[in-house]
Amino acid sequence: SQQGEEDPQALSIQEGENATMNCSYKTSINNLQWYRQNSGRGLVHLILIRSNEREKHSGRLRVTLDTSKKSSSLLITASRAADTASYFCATVKGSGYALNFGKGTSLLVTP
Amino acid sequence: DTAVSQTPKYLVTQMGNDKSIKCEQNLGHDTMYWYKQDSKKFLKIMFSYNNKELIINETVPNRFSPKSPDKAHLNLHINSLELGDSAVYFCASSQDPGGGGDEQFFGPGTRLTVL
Numbered sequence: 107s108q109q110g111e112e113d114p115q116a117l118s119i120q121e122g123e124n125a126t127m128n129c130s131y132k133t134s135i136n137n138l139q140w141y142r143q144n145s146g147r148g149l150v151h152l153i154l155i156r157s158n159e160r161e162k163h164s165g166r167l168r169v170t171l172d173t174s175k176k177s178s179s180l181l182i183t184a185s186r187a188a189d190t191a192s193y194f195c196a197t198v199k200g201s202g203y204a205l206n207f208g209k210g211t212s213l214l215v216t217p
Numbered sequence: 218d219t220a221v222s223q224t225p226k227y228l229v230t231q232m233g234n235d236k237s238i239k240c241e242q243n244l245g246h247d248t249m250y251w252y253k254q255d256s257k258k259f260l261k262i263m264f265s266y267n268n269k270e271l272i273i274n275e276t277v278p279n280r281f282s283p284k285s286p287d288k289a290h291l292n293l294h295i296n297s298l299e300l301g302d303s304a305v306y307f308c309a310s311s312q313d314p315g316g317g318g319d320e321q322f323f324g325p326g327t328r329l330t331v332l
Binding site: 194204 | 257273309311326
């Protein structure tokens with residue numbers, strides 16, 4: 107299985123703090139993506155990192171990828187209450203480009 | 218202007234019924250998907266279509282039949298609904314990059330409850 111596994115399952119922090127989520131996967135990948143899901147909503151793409159990249163930034167987001175350890179991390183800096191959501195990592199599965207999701211990290215940011 | 222839309226948003230029905238969920242994307246993408254999210258928020262691919270052709274069918278029961286009348290639509294028909302079909306179903310689309318996958322755009326989801 108290529109399934110990603112996020113760690114921790116749940117994270118509670120205060121506004122202004124940084125939040126770090128980790129993801130591990132089992133097989134080789136084309137790319138790894140992070141998505142956010144607000145309660146009762148669809149998923150929103152945050153960032154994509156390709157297998158030949160090691161780090162990528164987008165605004166307050168920083169993603170790292172270590173293909174030798176088959177792991178990735180998502181760092182959200184200076185978190186806000188609006189960042190409260192579930193975060194999923196997903197690897198691209200085979201030639202059909204379907205996403206293989208992990209179980210997600212539930213992030214709660216309190217004011 | 219909704220990029221990926223699904224109807225209905227909520228669907229409550231009895232066991233044994235047949236129901237359909239519609240999905241449309243106005244992004245001009247080549248590939249569309251159906252995902253199922255269970256009560257523990259675990260997301261799993263069900264189907265993938267590229268230019269109206271089935272690419273992926275992930276061990277989904279035959280009661281589930283996707284239909285793609287054109288590149289912008291991928292509908293999901295479910296026969297003989299069972300309690301275990303209760304879940305949130307997400308439609309998604311992506312451009313076909315030919316290089317290993319691209320970001321996907323998700324619809325708002327359809328919450329199916331089978332009684």
